[in-house]
Amino acid sequence: MSEQKQPSKLAIWLGVRDNSFTRQKTVKFGDASAVNSGRAYGIVTVAFLIFLWWLATSQGWVKPIFWPSLDEVFTRLGKLLDEGFRNVALWDHVSISVYRVLSGVFYGALIGIPLGFAMGLSSVAKGVFDPVVEFIRPIPPLALIPLIILWFGIDEFAKIFLLFLASLFIMTIAARAGVSSVRVSKVHAAYSLGASKLQVLLRVILPNALPEIFTGLRTSMGVCWGTVVAAELVAADKGVGSMIMIAKNFLNTDIVVIGIVIIGLIGFAIEIFMRYLERKLIPWRGKG
């Protein structure tokens, strides 16, 4: 064996060199674990996109109405942070959207988890709710907006109700899947150790379903975040979605772009946060 120089930690972190384990593998194509992070290329890509943005706007390749210059965006961002948008602070636009999502997911989980458990554990509940769940599941929540506006108008309750519906069925199905994933030997073991039905439910079935429930929460958050922005586009005077819609009417492309970036960043942050929570709260996931 020839002596190979150990690659630096930085090179490994940047993903331009194999780490010491991957370097020993001879089959790398087809082995997903041998694919490096490629961070260096990511950094280059982002820098290139920003450069392209700067170049295209400063050279006048695109009109500001279609895409604003970096300068404009930063000036506008400073202004938005100072004065807010239409007398509402930028932070309030963001937080009202986040609040709507969290409320929707919360109520969806509150009803959906017990419903999913009932459907996984009782033939009556399964029979009663299965047709309803299976029918409503494929309907995109946005298709319900007209009906919800007719029923509840366009106030806060209507939006949260829409998000509640969006997360309800995701949570129901996740909880049901969690219940069905319990290995029978664990349930048998619990009964043989003298546990009652209630104890089996709370000490075995519930913790066993937590990983699936958490996946449901993550999916719910993602779907609700997409839905809230769309719902705000239709009818709202506060929230990130409404901000970009109103800005569009005034041809404030810079605000539209800022709004879109914020939507992307928050969606990303939610996902990262949920993954973090999952690692902390359910370390046993996939280890049964």
Added chain:
Amino acid sequence: MKALNVENVSMIFTVPGGDPVHALKDVSLRMEPGELVSVLGPSGCGKTTLLNIIAGFLAPTSGRITLEGKADSTASVVDKPVADVVRGPGAERGMVFQQGALFEWMTVEKNVSFGPRMARKPKGEIKATVDHLLETVGLQDFSKKPVYQLSGGMQQRVALARCLANDPEVILMDEPLGALDALTREKMQGLVLQLWEETGKTIILITHSVEEALFLGERLIVMAPRPGRIEKEYRLPFAKRGLKESPREIKASPDFIEKREEILSMIWEMEEEIMGQAEG
């Protein structure tokens, strides 16, 4: 301690759209308190079905399971032995599964204390039981670890301790060592014998391994398939000897090897018969 009776148990599985399968036909068996019985047989002989019926997870098509005698703790006024018919799973029949039946969201300690906690025993008593058992199975340093961080052999030690913590009358073992590597398996066989001696529990152990059945069974029951039935029964000295002598020596001794070959050829014959039936 109670005696366990399997009384004329038959089990017919009816699969929707298939022919009924006679998994067990008229199986009777009596286990005296403190006996260590191993059950051996080719796959499809109904040994796991029998265990599931004893555990109360399956109701037999006919026949019944009874536990006979007084419980240790509660002294009955009537001195006559009482027979309780098994109608479902219960704490007096503990179960040790092959693997994957531990609660991976709990630590070793919480797994072992599960039974007593569900029965709401006093905390001090639970702690004393758990500490003692973890020391017996050699896991005292792992009590706070989550079970998924343990090796397969250690996990089965937890499963044994969890079962014993509940102080059952009878312990049912469904291939408890089946998923372990050969060396770990040998060590664990020693542990099973040691626990049997220390606790004096009645144990039924189901296994595929002829060697394990011979070494661990004070009584060895060989089952035959189609329909599942008891073919032959042996009384063996090896389990008692295993408490004192080295397991390697016992397994290499001529009488052990002779018995092993006899049983192996019996099981081979059964397998060939099945193959013949399947082809014909």
